[in-house]
Amino acid sequence: MNDFEIKQIQEYLNSKFGSEKFVAKKRKSIDDSCEIFHDNEFIGLVYIEEDEGEISYQFHMTILREDLLNS
Numbered sequence: 001m002n003d004f005e006i007k008q009i010q011e012y013l014n015s016k017f018g019s020e021k022f023v024a025k026k027r028k029s030i031d032d033s034c035e036i037f038h039d040n041e042f043i044g045l046v047y048i049e050e051d052e053g054e055i056s057y058q059f060h061m062t063i064l065r066e067d068l069l070n071s
Contacts, residue, residue, distance in 0.1 A: 001026070001048050006034045009046050009057060036061075 003026070010024035013036070023037045024046065033047040036059070044061035 001031060001034050001046075005048065009034065009036075 006024045006026055010022055013022040013024070014020055019038075021039045023040075025035045025037065027033055027035055027045075033045045035042060036044050036046055044059055047058045047060065049056050049058055
């Protein structure tokens with residue numbers, strides 16, 4: 001995933017959720033995804049996927065049960 005794509009993902013998330021707190025960062029030595037942070041907290045990964053010439057981005061977020069109980 002290149003810097004332009006990462007910037008586009010960050011802008012999309014902030015626009016979609018009416019926020020300025022999403023930050024997308026390049027991963028070290030891994031090119032197929034970027035890290036997503038919200039308010040400086042890591043919340044997940046966005047992966048790039050190509051299928052039959054179409055490119056899509058998949059957001060993967062893990063929510064721990066203990067986080068649900070503490071909210």
